[in-house]
Amino acid sequence: MTASRCPGCPDGxxxxxxxxxxxxxxxxxxxxxxxxxxxxxxxxxxxxxxxxQLDAGVPLAEIRITA
Ligand SMILES: [Zn+2]
Structure with missing residues (x-):
């Protein structure tokens, strides 16, 4: 299993x-x-x-999931 880059931060x-x-x-x-x-x-x-939302630059603390 390989880890991949986190979509939410530059080096996670x-x-x-x-x-x-x-x-x-x-x-x-x-x-x-x-x-x-x-x-x-x-x-x-x-x-x-x-x-x-991540692609749109919404801060993590403001992400809203509605589904
Ligand atoms: Zn991250």
Whole structure:
């Protein structure tokens, strides 16, 4: 298994199966973390929301997951 770069910060390392590195993950609002931890049929839609906001430059602490 190889680790890859964290999408949320310049030098964090993201482990397989995780969306972000540990440091970024704990900056996310608790509500967003709870939703992102759910692995159901909407999990991919939530990941898309996270990535879209990261790409748009939304600060981690302000990420909102609605799905
Ligand atoms: Zn990170």
């Amino acid at each position: 390392v993201k482990h397989p199966g995780k969306y972000l590195c540990r440091a970024c993950w704990f900056v996310l609002p608790e509500a967003a973390r709870r939703l992102l931890n759910r692995r159901d049929s909407r999990a991919y839609a939530r990941l898309r929301q996270l990535r879209t």
